[in-house]
Amino acid sequence: MNLEPTEEQKAIIAQVRRFVREEIVPLEDKLDPDASELPPEDRERLVAKVKAMGLYGLDIPAEFGGPGIDMSTRVLLAIEMGQHRAGLYVPCYGVFGAAGLAQLYEATPEQKEKYLFPMLRGEKKAFFGLTEPSGGSDPARAIKTRATKTNEGWVINGSKVYISGADKADFGLVFARTDPERGRGGVTCFIVETSWPGFHVRRVIHTLRSSHYATELQFDELKVPDTAILGELNKGFAIANERLSRQRIPYAAQCLAPAFKAHEMAIDYAKQRETFGAKLASRQAIQWMLVDNEIDLRQSTLMCLAAAAKCDAGEPFRMEAGLAKLVASEAAGRVVDRSMQIFGGAGMTKDFPFERWYRELRIRRVGEGPNEVQRHVVARDLLGDSLR
Amino acid sequence: MAIRMTKPWVSLTAENVKALPGQLGVFQLANAAGEVVFIGFGGGRALFGIRSELDKAVADPPAGATQFRVEINQQYTTRYQELLMLHVHDHGAVPAGNLGKPLPTLGRLSPL
Numbered sequence: 402m403n404l405e406p407t408e409e410q411k412a413i414i415a416q417v418r419r420f421v422r423e424e425i426v427p428l429e430d431k432l433d434p435d436a437s438e439l440p441p442e443d444r445e446r447l448v449a450k451v452k453a454m455g456l457y458g459l460d461i462p463a464e465f466g467g468p469g470i471d472m473s474t475r476v477l478l479a480i481e482m483g484q485h486r487a488g489l490y491v492p493c494y495g496v497f498g499a500a501g502l503a504q505l506y507e508a509t510p511e512q513k514e515k516y517l518f519p520m521l522r523g524e525k526k527a528f529f530g531l532t533e534p535s536g537g538s539d540p541a542r543a544i545k546t547r548a549t550k551t552n553e554g555w556v557i558n559g560s561k562v563y564i565s566g567a568d569k570a571d572f573g574l575v576f577a578r579t580d581p582e583r584g585r586g587g588v589t590c591f592i593v594e595t596s597w598p599g600f601h602v603r604r605v606i607h608t609l610r611s612s613h614y615a616t617e618l619q620f621d622e623l624k625v626p627d628t629a630i631l632g633e634l635n636k637g638f639a640i641a642n643e644r645l646s647r648q649r650i651p652y653a654a655q656c657l658a659p660a661f662k663a664h665e666m667a668i669d670y671a672k673q674r675e676t677f678g679a680k681l682a683s684r685q686a687i688q689w690m691l692v693d694n695e696i697d698l699r700q701s702t703l704m705c706l707a708a709a710a711k712c713d714a715g716e717p718f719r720m721e722a723g724l725a726k727l728v729a730s731e732a733a734g735r736v737v738d739r740s741m742q743i744f745g746g747a748g749m750t751k752d753f754p755f756e757r758w759y760r761e762l763r764i765r766r767v768g769e770g771p772n773e774v775q776r777h778v779v780a781r782d783l784l785g786d787s788l789r
Numbered sequence: 790m791a792i793r794m795t796k797p798w799v800s801l802t803a804e805n806v807k808a809l810p811g812q813l814g815v816f817q818l819a820n821a822a823g824e825v826v827f828i829g830f831g832g833g834r835a836l837f838g839i840r841s842e843l844d845k846a847v848a849d850p851p852a853g854a855t856q857f858r859v860e861i862n863q864q865y866t867t868r869y870q871e872l873l874m875l876h877v878h879d880h881g882a883v884p885a886g887n888l889g890k891p892l893p894t895l896g897r898l899s900p901l
Protein backbone atom coordinates (compact mmCIF):
# COMPACT_ATOMS: atom_id res chain seq x y z
CA MET A 402 0.00 0.00 0.00
CA ASN A 403 1.45 3.34 -1.08
CA LEU A 404 0.01 6.53 0.42
CA GLU A 405 2.33 8.87 -1.49
CA PRO A 406 0.48 10.74 -4.29
CA THR A 407 1.67 9.84 -7.80
CA GLU A 408 3.54 12.41 -9.90
CA GLU A 409 0.36 13.00 -11.89
CA GLN A 410 -1.68 13.56 -8.71
CA LYS A 411 0.98 15.93 -7.37
CA ALA A 412 0.83 17.97 -10.59
CA ILE A 413 -3.00 18.25 -10.50
CA ILE A 414 -2.98 19.17 -6.81
CA ALA A 415 -0.36 21.87 -7.39
CA GLN A 416 -2.38 23.25 -10.30
CA VAL A 417 -5.61 23.42 -8.26
CA ARG A 418 -3.83 24.84 -5.21
CA ARG A 419 -2.43 27.64 -7.36
CA PHE A 420 -5.86 28.24 -8.86
CA VAL A 421 -7.47 28.61 -5.42
CA ARG A 422 -4.74 30.90 -4.09
CA GLU A 423 -4.29 33.07 -7.17
CA GLU A 424 -7.82 33.20 -8.63
CA ILE A 425 -10.36 32.54 -5.87
CA VAL A 426 -8.92 34.00 -2.66
CA PRO A 427 -8.18 37.47 -4.15
CA LEU A 428 -11.77 37.72 -5.47
CA GLU A 429 -13.12 36.68 -2.10
CA ASP A 430 -11.39 39.61 -0.43
CA LYS A 431 -13.90 41.87 -2.19
CA LEU A 432 -17.05 39.74 -1.77
CA ASP A 433 -19.42 39.73 1.17
CA PRO A 434 -18.11 37.28 3.83
CA ASP A 435 -21.22 35.12 3.30
CA ALA A 436 -21.24 35.27 -0.49
CA SER A 437 -21.97 32.13 -2.46
CA GLU A 438 -21.83 33.51 -6.00
CA LEU A 439 -19.18 35.23 -8.11
CA PRO A 440 -20.03 38.18 -10.35
CA PRO A 441 -20.99 36.69 -13.77
CA GLU A 442 -17.92 38.04 -15.59
CA ASP A 443 -15.51 36.48 -13.07
CA ARG A 444 -17.44 33.22 -13.15
CA GLU A 445 -17.27 32.97 -16.96
CA ARG A 446 -13.56 33.76 -16.99
CA LEU A 447 -12.78 31.12 -14.36
CA VAL A 448 -14.98 28.44 -15.93
CA ALA A 449 -13.01 28.94 -19.15
CA LYS A 450 -9.75 28.50 -17.21
CA VAL A 451 -10.98 25.31 -15.57
CA LYS A 452 -12.07 23.94 -18.94
CA ALA A 453 -8.60 24.72 -20.30
CA MET A 454 -7.14 22.81 -17.33
CA GLY A 455 -9.24 19.79 -18.39
CA LEU A 456 -10.94 19.62 -15.00
CA TYR A 457 -14.43 20.89 -15.80
CA GLY A 458 -17.27 18.60 -14.69
CA LEU A 459 -14.99 16.87 -12.21
CA ASP A 460 -17.71 14.58 -10.84
CA ILE A 461 -19.32 13.67 -14.12
CA PRO A 462 -18.62 9.99 -14.89
CA ALA A 463 -16.25 9.47 -17.83
CA GLU A 464 -18.98 7.70 -19.85
CA PHE A 465 -20.99 10.95 -19.72
CA GLY A 466 -18.09 13.14 -20.79
CA GLY A 467 -16.40 13.89 -17.43
CA PRO A 468 -12.61 13.91 -17.05
CA GLY A 469 -12.64 10.41 -15.50
CA ILE A 470 -10.77 11.25 -12.31
CA ASP A 471 -10.32 8.33 -9.89
CA MET A 472 -11.73 8.65 -6.37
CA SER A 473 -8.35 8.95 -4.63
CA THR A 474 -7.43 11.95 -6.78
CA ARG A 475 -10.93 13.35 -6.22
CA VAL A 476 -10.36 13.20 -2.45
CA LEU A 477 -7.07 15.06 -2.77
CA LEU A 478 -8.70 17.66 -5.01
CA ALA A 479 -11.64 18.16 -2.62
CA ILE A 480 -9.16 18.98 0.12
CA GLU A 481 -7.51 21.62 -2.10
CA MET A 482 -10.59 23.10 -3.74
CA GLY A 483 -12.29 24.10 -0.51
CA GLN A 484 -9.41 25.98 1.10
CA HIS A 485 -11.11 29.36 0.99
CA ARG A 486 -13.92 31.12 2.83
CA ALA A 487 -16.85 29.76 0.80
CA GLY A 488 -15.03 26.48 0.18
CA LEU A 489 -17.12 24.10 2.27
CA TYR A 490 -20.43 24.44 0.43
CA VAL A 491 -19.34 26.21 -2.75
CA PRO A 492 -15.78 25.08 -3.47
CA CYS A 493 -14.32 27.54 -5.99
CA TYR A 494 -17.84 28.99 -6.35
CA GLY A 495 -18.81 26.09 -8.60
CA VAL A 496 -16.49 26.96 -11.49
CA PHE A 497 -15.41 23.30 -11.72
CA GLY A 498 -18.99 22.45 -12.79
CA ALA A 499 -21.43 20.16 -11.08
CA ALA A 500 -22.39 16.55 -11.67
CA GLY A 501 -25.94 17.09 -10.52
CA LEU A 502 -28.16 14.36 -9.17
CA ALA A 503 -26.55 10.92 -9.23
CA GLN A 504 -29.94 9.21 -9.59
CA LEU A 505 -30.43 10.67 -13.07
CA TYR A 506 -27.57 8.60 -14.45
CA GLU A 507 -29.97 5.65 -14.09
CA ALA A 508 -32.78 7.43 -15.98
CA THR A 509 -34.41 6.27 -19.22
CA PRO A 510 -32.88 7.60 -22.48
CA GLU A 511 -35.80 10.06 -22.82
CA GLN A 512 -35.38 11.30 -19.24
CA LYS A 513 -31.65 11.69 -19.78
CA GLU A 514 -32.25 13.82 -22.89
CA LYS A 515 -34.77 15.99 -21.07
CA TYR A 516 -33.12 16.37 -17.69
CA LEU A 517 -29.67 14.84 -17.26
CA PHE A 518 -27.86 16.26 -20.28
CA PRO A 519 -29.16 19.85 -19.88
CA MET A 520 -28.17 19.59 -16.20
CA LEU A 521 -24.64 18.49 -17.11
CA ARG A 522 -24.38 21.33 -19.63
CA GLY A 523 -25.32 23.73 -16.82
CA GLU A 524 -28.57 24.72 -18.56
CA LYS A 525 -30.95 23.25 -15.98
CA LYS A 526 -30.84 23.11 -12.20
CA ALA A 527 -32.30 20.41 -9.99
CA PHE A 528 -33.25 19.76 -6.37
CA PHE A 529 -33.43 16.62 -4.27
CA GLY A 530 -36.70 16.30 -2.34
CA LEU A 531 -36.64 13.55 0.27
CA THR A 532 -36.96 15.05 3.78
CA GLU A 533 -40.42 15.80 5.17
CA PRO A 534 -41.63 17.49 8.37
CA SER A 535 -42.15 13.96 9.74
CA GLY A 536 -38.42 13.19 9.50
CA GLY A 537 -35.38 12.78 7.28
CA SER A 538 -33.25 10.14 9.03
CA ASP A 539 -35.68 7.35 8.29
CA PRO A 540 -37.51 8.53 5.16
CA ALA A 541 -38.77 5.04 4.33
CA ARG A 542 -41.06 5.24 7.34
CA ALA A 543 -41.50 9.02 7.55
CA ILE A 544 -42.61 9.89 4.01
CA LYS A 545 -46.24 11.01 4.03
CA THR A 546 -46.34 12.72 0.63
CA ARG A 547 -48.77 10.63 -1.42
CA ALA A 548 -48.83 9.93 -5.13
CA THR A 549 -52.18 8.54 -6.26
CA LYS A 550 -52.70 6.77 -9.57
CA THR A 551 -55.14 8.34 -12.04
CA ASN A 552 -56.02 7.52 -15.66
CA GLU A 553 -53.58 10.17 -16.90
CA GLY A 554 -50.68 9.45 -14.55
CA TRP A 555 -50.26 10.43 -10.89
CA VAL A 556 -51.40 13.17 -8.53
CA ILE A 557 -49.01 14.20 -5.75
CA ASN A 558 -50.06 15.85 -2.48
CA GLY A 559 -47.82 16.61 0.49
CA SER A 560 -44.85 18.65 1.61
CA LYS A 561 -41.06 18.59 2.00
CA VAL A 562 -38.74 20.60 4.27
CA TYR A 563 -35.10 21.72 4.25
CA ILE A 564 -34.87 21.26 0.49
CA SER A 565 -31.85 23.07 -0.98
CA GLY A 566 -32.17 25.01 -4.21
CA ALA A 567 -35.79 24.11 -5.06
CA ASP A 568 -36.76 27.74 -5.67
CA LYS A 569 -34.07 28.12 -8.34
CA ALA A 570 -34.48 24.66 -9.86
CA ASP A 571 -36.11 23.70 -13.15
CA PHE A 572 -36.97 20.24 -11.88
CA GLY A 573 -36.30 17.94 -8.97
CA LEU A 574 -36.66 14.47 -7.56
CA VAL A 575 -39.64 14.02 -5.27
CA PHE A 576 -40.00 10.85 -3.22
CA ALA A 577 -43.65 9.99 -2.62
CA ARG A 578 -45.57 7.10 -1.15
CA THR A 579 -47.27 5.06 -3.85
CA ASP A 580 -48.24 2.10 -1.68
CA PRO A 581 -49.37 3.04 1.82
CA GLU A 582 -49.32 -0.58 2.95
CA ARG A 583 -45.58 -0.99 2.45
CA GLY A 584 -42.74 0.94 4.13
CA ARG A 585 -39.51 1.09 2.15
CA GLY A 586 -41.07 -0.85 -0.70
CA GLY A 587 -43.90 1.63 -1.13
CA VAL A 588 -41.99 4.77 -2.09
CA THR A 589 -41.43 5.94 -5.69
CA CYS A 590 -39.13 8.64 -7.03
CA PHE A 591 -40.73 11.13 -9.47
CA ILE A 592 -39.07 13.74 -11.64
CA VAL A 593 -41.14 16.87 -11.08
CA GLU A 594 -40.85 20.10 -13.06
CA THR A 595 -41.10 23.22 -10.92
CA SER A 596 -43.32 24.96 -13.51
CA TRP A 597 -46.04 22.30 -13.22
CA PRO A 598 -49.24 23.59 -11.57
CA GLY A 599 -49.46 22.52 -7.93
CA PHE A 600 -45.72 22.86 -7.21
CA HIS A 601 -45.09 25.55 -4.59
CA VAL A 602 -42.02 26.86 -2.75
CA ARG A 603 -43.82 28.08 0.35
CA ARG A 604 -40.98 29.57 2.36
CA VAL A 605 -37.29 30.13 2.78
CA ILE A 606 -35.75 28.30 5.74
CA HIS A 607 -32.80 30.21 7.13
CA THR A 608 -30.06 28.08 8.65
CA LEU A 609 -26.53 28.43 9.99
CA ARG A 610 -25.48 28.21 6.36
CA SER A 611 -26.26 31.84 5.66
CA SER A 612 -24.75 31.63 2.19
CA HIS A 613 -27.73 29.68 0.89
CA TYR A 614 -31.01 28.78 2.46
CA ALA A 615 -33.19 25.69 2.39
CA THR A 616 -36.86 25.75 1.35
CA GLU A 617 -40.20 24.28 2.28
CA LEU A 618 -42.24 22.77 -0.55
CA GLN A 619 -45.89 21.99 -0.94
CA PHE A 620 -47.48 19.78 -3.60
CA ASP A 621 -51.12 20.60 -4.09
CA GLU A 622 -52.88 18.26 -6.57
CA LEU A 623 -49.65 18.21 -8.59
CA LYS A 624 -50.29 16.12 -11.73
CA VAL A 625 -47.35 14.17 -13.14
CA PRO A 626 -47.25 11.76 -16.09
CA ASP A 627 -46.28 8.07 -15.81
CA THR A 628 -43.06 8.94 -17.63
CA ALA A 629 -42.02 11.03 -14.60
CA ILE A 630 -41.23 7.91 -12.58
CA LEU A 631 -37.48 7.50 -12.15
CA GLY A 632 -36.48 3.85 -11.90
CA GLU A 633 -39.29 1.49 -10.94
CA LEU A 634 -42.59 1.91 -9.18
CA ASN A 635 -42.24 1.40 -5.40
CA LYS A 636 -38.45 1.17 -5.71
CA GLY A 637 -37.50 4.79 -5.09
CA PHE A 638 -34.77 3.87 -2.64
CA ALA A 639 -33.13 1.36 -4.97
CA ILE A 640 -31.91 3.99 -7.45
CA ALA A 641 -28.23 4.75 -7.65
CA ASN A 642 -27.26 3.42 -4.24
CA GLU A 643 -23.65 2.89 -5.24
CA ARG A 644 -23.38 6.31 -6.85
CA LEU A 645 -24.80 7.88 -3.68
CA SER A 646 -22.21 6.12 -1.51
CA ARG A 647 -19.51 7.33 -3.93
CA GLN A 648 -20.69 10.91 -3.43
CA ARG A 649 -20.20 10.54 0.30
CA ILE A 650 -16.41 10.21 -0.07
CA PRO A 651 -15.68 13.64 -1.63
CA TYR A 652 -18.34 15.07 0.72
CA ALA A 653 -16.22 13.83 3.62
CA ALA A 654 -12.98 15.12 2.12
CA GLN A 655 -14.60 18.49 1.45
CA CYS A 656 -15.14 18.91 5.21
CA LEU A 657 -11.38 18.72 5.64
CA ALA A 658 -10.58 21.54 3.22
CA PRO A 659 -11.42 24.48 5.52
CA ALA A 660 -9.99 22.54 8.45
CA PHE A 661 -6.61 22.22 6.71
CA LYS A 662 -6.65 25.94 5.95
CA ALA A 663 -7.68 26.84 9.52
CA HIS A 664 -4.86 24.70 10.90
CA GLU A 665 -2.30 26.32 8.58
CA MET A 666 -3.50 29.78 9.66
CA ALA A 667 -3.39 28.83 13.35
CA ILE A 668 0.19 27.60 13.05
CA ASP A 669 1.28 30.86 11.37
CA TYR A 670 -0.54 32.93 13.98
CA ALA A 671 0.87 31.01 16.94
CA LYS A 672 4.38 31.69 15.64
CA GLN A 673 3.74 35.46 15.50
CA ARG A 674 1.39 36.31 18.37
CA GLU A 675 2.97 37.13 21.73
CA THR A 676 1.30 37.01 25.16
CA PHE A 677 2.94 37.27 28.57
CA GLY A 678 6.26 37.99 26.86
CA ALA A 679 6.47 34.91 24.65
CA LYS A 680 5.09 33.54 21.39
CA LEU A 681 1.87 31.52 21.62
CA ALA A 682 3.75 28.75 19.81
CA SER A 683 6.03 28.34 22.84
CA ARG A 684 3.07 27.42 25.11
CA GLN A 685 2.35 23.76 25.59
CA ALA A 686 -1.42 24.38 25.75
CA ILE A 687 -1.27 25.84 22.22
CA GLN A 688 1.16 23.20 20.95
CA TRP A 689 -1.23 20.47 22.06
CA MET A 690 -4.14 22.09 20.28
CA LEU A 691 -2.07 22.13 17.10
CA VAL A 692 -1.01 18.51 17.61
CA ASP A 693 -4.64 17.50 18.15
CA ASN A 694 -5.50 19.31 14.89
CA GLU A 695 -2.76 17.40 13.13
CA ILE A 696 -4.06 14.09 14.50
CA ASP A 697 -7.65 14.88 13.47
CA LEU A 698 -6.60 15.92 9.98
CA ARG A 699 -4.31 12.96 9.34
CA GLN A 700 -6.75 10.38 10.68
CA SER A 701 -9.62 11.78 8.65
CA THR A 702 -7.58 12.08 5.47
CA LEU A 703 -6.52 8.46 5.81
CA MET A 704 -10.14 7.37 6.31
CA CYS A 705 -11.19 9.25 3.17
CA LEU A 706 -8.31 7.77 1.19
CA ALA A 707 -9.07 4.27 2.50
CA ALA A 708 -12.67 4.59 1.31
CA ALA A 709 -11.46 5.97 -2.02
CA ALA A 710 -8.93 3.14 -2.46
CA LYS A 711 -11.66 0.51 -1.99
CA CYS A 712 -13.95 2.35 -4.37
CA ASP A 713 -11.18 2.60 -7.00
CA ALA A 714 -10.39 -1.11 -6.57
CA GLY A 715 -14.03 -2.01 -7.27
CA GLU A 716 -14.50 -3.45 -3.78
CA PRO A 717 -17.51 -2.78 -1.51
CA PHE A 718 -16.97 0.57 0.19
CA ARG A 719 -20.29 1.59 1.76
CA MET A 720 -19.06 1.18 5.33
CA GLU A 721 -15.78 2.97 4.62
CA ALA A 722 -17.62 5.88 2.95
CA GLY A 723 -19.96 6.25 5.94
CA LEU A 724 -17.09 6.11 8.41
CA ALA A 725 -15.11 8.68 6.42
CA LYS A 726 -18.12 11.03 6.39
CA LEU A 727 -18.74 10.85 10.09
CA VAL A 728 -15.09 10.99 11.17
CA ALA A 729 -14.18 13.85 8.81
CA SER A 730 -17.24 15.97 9.61
CA GLU A 731 -16.65 15.69 13.35
CA ALA A 732 -12.87 16.15 13.18
CA ALA A 733 -13.10 19.18 10.89
CA GLY A 734 -15.43 20.91 13.35
CA ARG A 735 -12.93 20.33 16.18
CA VAL A 736 -10.00 21.60 14.10
CA VAL A 737 -11.77 24.83 13.16
CA ASP A 738 -12.89 25.30 16.75
CA ARG A 739 -9.33 24.94 18.13
CA SER A 740 -7.92 27.22 15.42
CA MET A 741 -10.46 29.91 16.32
CA GLN A 742 -9.45 29.60 19.94
CA ILE A 743 -5.81 30.21 19.03
CA PHE A 744 -6.85 33.36 17.16
CA GLY A 745 -8.72 34.64 20.22
CA GLY A 746 -11.10 37.54 19.54
CA ALA A 747 -9.97 37.83 15.93
CA GLY A 748 -11.14 34.26 15.38
CA MET A 749 -14.71 35.25 16.17
CA THR A 750 -14.89 38.11 13.66
CA LYS A 751 -16.00 38.29 10.06
CA ASP A 752 -12.52 39.62 9.23
CA PHE A 753 -11.45 35.97 9.11
CA PRO A 754 -13.21 32.97 7.56
CA PHE A 755 -13.30 30.80 10.72
CA GLU A 756 -16.78 31.86 11.84
CA ARG A 757 -18.29 30.87 8.49
CA TRP A 758 -16.50 27.50 8.51
CA TYR A 759 -17.56 26.92 12.11
CA ARG A 760 -21.24 27.53 11.34
CA GLU A 761 -21.31 25.63 8.09
CA LEU A 762 -19.35 22.64 9.37
CA ARG A 763 -21.99 22.11 12.02
CA ILE A 764 -24.48 21.25 9.28
CA ARG A 765 -22.19 18.55 7.89
CA ARG A 766 -22.92 16.34 10.91
CA VAL A 767 -26.61 16.33 9.91
CA GLY A 768 -26.45 16.56 6.10
CA GLU A 769 -25.80 13.64 3.70
CA GLY A 770 -27.11 11.17 6.29
CA PRO A 771 -26.80 12.36 9.93
CA ASN A 772 -23.82 10.91 11.79
CA GLU A 773 -26.07 8.88 14.10
CA VAL A 774 -27.56 7.25 11.03
CA GLN A 775 -24.08 6.57 9.63
CA ARG A 776 -23.22 4.88 12.94
CA HIS A 777 -26.45 2.92 12.73
CA VAL A 778 -25.57 1.69 9.21
CA VAL A 779 -22.05 0.72 10.26
CA ALA A 780 -23.42 -1.11 13.30
CA ARG A 781 -25.75 -3.04 11.00
CA ASP A 782 -22.80 -4.02 8.81
CA LEU A 783 -20.78 -5.09 11.85
CA LEU A 784 -23.52 -6.94 13.67
CA GLY A 785 -25.61 -8.16 10.77
CA ASP A 786 -28.84 -9.94 11.62
CA SER A 787 -28.06 -10.09 15.34
CA LEU A 788 -28.98 -6.40 15.52
CA ARG A 789 -32.64 -7.14 14.86
CA MET B 790 -40.52 35.13 12.24
CA ALA B 791 -42.88 37.04 9.94
CA ILE B 792 -41.60 36.69 6.43
CA ARG B 793 -42.50 40.25 5.41
CA MET B 794 -41.04 43.29 7.18
CA THR B 795 -43.82 45.07 9.02
CA LYS B 796 -42.13 47.57 11.34
CA PRO B 797 -43.27 51.21 10.99
CA TRP B 798 -41.34 53.41 8.58
CA VAL B 799 -38.85 55.96 9.95
CA SER B 800 -37.90 59.14 8.16
CA LEU B 801 -34.64 58.76 6.21
CA THR B 802 -32.59 61.46 7.92
CA ALA B 803 -28.98 61.57 9.07
CA GLU B 804 -30.14 61.94 12.66
CA ASN B 805 -32.39 58.84 12.58
CA VAL B 806 -29.71 56.76 10.89
CA LYS B 807 -27.11 57.88 13.43
CA ALA B 808 -29.25 56.37 16.19
CA LEU B 809 -29.05 52.89 14.63
CA PRO B 810 -26.72 50.23 16.05
CA GLY B 811 -23.77 49.21 13.85
CA GLN B 812 -25.24 45.73 13.38
CA LEU B 813 -25.55 43.35 10.46
CA GLY B 814 -28.98 43.12 8.91
CA VAL B 815 -31.36 44.03 6.13
CA PHE B 816 -33.32 47.18 5.39
CA GLN B 817 -36.04 48.51 3.14
CA LEU B 818 -36.42 52.02 1.79
CA ALA B 819 -39.79 53.47 0.81
CA ASN B 820 -41.09 56.56 -0.94
CA ALA B 821 -43.48 58.99 0.75
CA ALA B 822 -46.41 56.74 -0.17
CA GLY B 823 -44.85 53.85 1.75
CA GLU B 824 -44.03 51.85 -1.40
CA VAL B 825 -40.82 49.84 -1.09
CA VAL B 826 -38.29 51.27 -3.55
CA PHE B 827 -35.11 49.54 -2.40
CA ILE B 828 -34.07 46.45 -0.46
CA GLY B 829 -30.52 46.25 0.86
CA PHE B 830 -28.32 44.75 3.52
CA GLY B 831 -25.52 45.86 5.80
CA GLY B 832 -23.05 43.00 5.67
CA GLY B 833 -19.71 41.98 7.10
CA ARG B 834 -17.79 44.32 4.79
CA ALA B 835 -19.70 47.46 5.82
CA LEU B 836 -17.83 49.43 8.48
CA PHE B 837 -20.90 49.88 10.69
CA GLY B 838 -23.27 47.35 9.14
CA ILE B 839 -26.75 48.66 8.29
CA ARG B 840 -25.88 52.11 9.63
CA SER B 841 -23.10 52.56 7.03
CA GLU B 842 -25.40 51.44 4.21
CA LEU B 843 -28.17 53.79 5.33
CA ASP B 844 -25.69 56.66 5.58
CA LYS B 845 -25.11 56.16 1.86
CA ALA B 846 -28.88 56.17 1.28
CA VAL B 847 -29.23 59.49 3.14
CA ALA B 848 -26.53 61.02 0.94
CA ASP B 849 -27.95 59.61 -2.30
CA PRO B 850 -31.49 58.22 -1.81
CA PRO B 851 -32.30 55.55 -4.43
CA ALA B 852 -35.56 55.89 -6.41
CA GLY B 853 -36.91 58.78 -4.35
CA ALA B 854 -36.63 57.04 -0.96
CA THR B 855 -37.70 59.10 2.05
CA GLN B 856 -38.26 56.43 4.71
CA PHE B 857 -36.56 53.30 6.01
CA ARG B 858 -36.97 50.31 8.30
CA VAL B 859 -34.38 47.78 9.42
CA GLU B 860 -34.16 44.25 10.74
CA ILE B 861 -31.05 43.13 12.60
CA ASN B 862 -30.24 39.71 11.23
CA GLN B 863 -27.08 37.60 11.15
CA GLN B 864 -28.51 35.71 8.18
CA TYR B 865 -28.58 38.91 6.19
CA THR B 866 -27.59 37.35 2.86
CA THR B 867 -30.40 34.81 2.77
CA ARG B 868 -32.89 37.24 4.34
CA TYR B 869 -31.97 39.80 1.65
CA GLN B 870 -32.68 37.24 -1.06
CA GLU B 871 -35.94 36.26 0.62
CA LEU B 872 -37.13 39.89 0.76
CA LEU B 873 -36.29 40.41 -2.91
CA MET B 874 -38.15 37.21 -3.87
CA LEU B 875 -41.17 38.24 -1.82
CA HIS B 876 -41.18 41.62 -3.55
CA VAL B 877 -41.08 39.92 -6.95
CA HIS B 878 -43.95 37.67 -5.85
CA ASP B 879 -46.04 40.62 -4.64
CA HIS B 880 -45.20 43.18 -7.35
CA GLY B 881 -43.83 41.23 -10.32
CA ALA B 882 -40.35 42.82 -10.22
CA VAL B 883 -37.59 43.84 -7.84
CA PRO B 884 -37.92 47.37 -6.35
CA ALA B 885 -37.09 50.26 -8.68
CA GLY B 886 -33.94 51.17 -6.76
CA ASN B 887 -32.52 47.65 -7.12
CA LEU B 888 -32.89 47.65 -10.91
CA GLY B 889 -29.58 47.97 -12.70
CA LYS B 890 -27.61 47.07 -9.56
CA PRO B 891 -25.89 43.67 -9.09
CA LEU B 892 -28.45 41.16 -7.82
CA PRO B 893 -28.05 37.61 -6.55
CA THR B 894 -29.67 34.83 -8.58
CA LEU B 895 -33.25 34.86 -7.34
CA GLY B 896 -35.56 31.89 -6.98
CA ARG B 897 -39.36 31.76 -7.08
CA LEU B 898 -41.45 31.84 -3.92
CA SER B 899 -45.19 31.35 -3.60
CA PRO B 900 -45.91 32.03 0.07
CA LEU B 901 -49.35 31.23 1.47
Ligand SMILES: Cc1cc2nc3c(=O)[nH]c(=O)nc-3n(C[C@H](O)[C@H](O)[C@H](O)COP(=O)(O)OP(=O)(O)OC[C@H]3O[C@@H](n4cnc5c(N)ncnc54)[C@H](O)[C@@H]3O)c2cc1C
Pocket residue numbers: 529530531532533534535536537538539562563564565566608610615764767768769770771772773774777
Ligand atom coordinates in the same frame (compact mmCIF):
# COMPACT_ATOMS: atom_id res chain seq x y z
C1 LIG C 1 -29.01 23.18 5.38
C2 LIG C 1 -29.73 21.91 5.11
C3 LIG C 1 -29.95 21.51 3.79
C4 LIG C 1 -30.66 20.32 3.52
N1 LIG C 1 -30.90 19.98 2.21
C5 LIG C 1 -31.70 18.90 1.94
C6 LIG C 1 -32.08 18.61 0.59
O1 LIG C 1 -31.66 19.29 -0.37
N2 LIG C 1 -32.90 17.55 0.38
C7 LIG C 1 -33.39 16.78 1.39
O2 LIG C 1 -34.15 15.85 1.11
N3 LIG C 1 -33.04 17.04 2.69
C8 LIG C 1 -32.23 18.08 2.98
N4 LIG C 1 -31.89 18.37 4.30
C9 LIG C 1 -32.48 17.57 5.37
C10 LIG C 1 -31.52 16.61 6.04
O3 LIG C 1 -31.17 15.58 5.17
C11 LIG C 1 -32.24 16.12 7.31
O4 LIG C 1 -32.28 17.20 8.23
C12 LIG C 1 -31.58 14.94 7.93
O5 LIG C 1 -31.75 13.81 7.11
C13 LIG C 1 -32.17 14.62 9.32
O6 LIG C 1 -33.56 14.55 9.28
P1 LIG C 1 -34.41 15.35 10.37
O7 LIG C 1 -33.94 16.73 10.36
O8 LIG C 1 -35.84 15.11 10.10
O9 LIG C 1 -34.03 14.69 11.77
P2 LIG C 1 -34.70 13.40 12.45
O10 LIG C 1 -34.80 12.31 11.45
O11 LIG C 1 -35.91 13.82 13.15
O12 LIG C 1 -33.57 13.05 13.51
C14 LIG C 1 -33.31 13.90 14.63
C15 LIG C 1 -31.98 13.53 15.26
O13 LIG C 1 -32.04 12.20 15.76
C16 LIG C 1 -30.95 11.42 15.25
N5 LIG C 1 -31.40 10.04 15.05
C17 LIG C 1 -32.27 9.60 14.14
N6 LIG C 1 -32.44 8.26 14.25
C18 LIG C 1 -31.63 7.86 15.27
C19 LIG C 1 -31.34 6.61 15.88
N7 LIG C 1 -31.91 5.48 15.43
N8 LIG C 1 -30.48 6.57 16.90
C20 LIG C 1 -29.89 7.72 17.35
N9 LIG C 1 -30.13 8.92 16.82
C21 LIG C 1 -30.98 9.00 15.79
C22 LIG C 1 -30.59 12.10 13.94
O14 LIG C 1 -29.26 11.83 13.59
C23 LIG C 1 -30.82 13.56 14.26
O15 LIG C 1 -29.67 14.06 14.88
C24 LIG C 1 -31.15 19.52 4.59
C25 LIG C 1 -30.90 19.90 5.92
C26 LIG C 1 -30.21 21.08 6.18
C27 LIG C 1 -29.99 21.46 7.61
